[in-house]
Structures are given as C-alpha cells and as structure tokens.
Amino acid sequence: MIIGRLPSEAVLVILEELGKSGNASPLDKSKQRWLIYWHTLEEWGDIIYNWAQESGFIGSVCTLFELTQGEDTTEQEFHGLDTEVLIRSLRMLEIAKKAELILFDDNQGVKFF
Structure with missing residues (x-):
C-alpha cells in the first residue's frame, strides 16, 4: 500500500x-x-449541560x-477534553444563557444556570 501526502490546498478544503x-x-x-471536533461545539455544550443537570450542578x-x-x-465523554475545546463549548452555553464562564x-470555572 502506498500512502501519499495530500497537497496543503486539499487539506485546507477539507x-x-x-x-x-x-x-x-x-x-x-x-x-x-x-481544532477538529468529534462533536460540534454546540453538541459538546449540550453534553456538558445535560451532565450538570443530571448531577445536580445547576x-x-x-x-x-x-x-x-x-x-x-x-x-x-467530555472527560479529558482539550481545554480550548471545553472553553469554546462553554461559550456556546453562555450564549444560550445556560452558563457563565469565570x-x-x-x-477557570463555569457556573451553570
């Protein structure tokens, strides 16, 4: 099997x-x-917020x-999540007025509403 390398223009398109x-x-x-996300930032935010609700952290x-x-x-699923991805996800919750970043x-923390 031969594995080639994509031109940088192709990588940028992807x-x-x-x-x-x-x-x-x-x-x-x-x-x-x-940054490449397994889940979108909104999905990560929802996953984290659902955990906060279920765990009594509201x-x-x-x-x-x-x-x-x-x-x-x-x-x-968010255990071990990159801090930058976490902050961006929590900003989505902030926009939805479900949390406030500190x-x-x-x-560095977050308050859930």
Missing part, C-alpha cells in the same frame, strides 16, 4: 468543509492550525479542571 459543518475551526487567521460553580479531570466526570487570573 478543513474548511469541516468548519462549515461545525466540526472544525481555525486557531489562527492564516488557517495553519485548526446553580453551582465547577472548575474547568473538575470538568475534564475530576472524579465526577471519569465516565463522561476566566480571570488562575481561576
């Missing part, structure tokens, strides 16, 4: 198509670095570390 479906977004204006604050590394989330100094 990434832009993933971006249109909500499964990728560029990290820089030159589109040299991308009205509470959770640290971002607790969400991705804590003992309460070891069985959750990002200042060394404090």
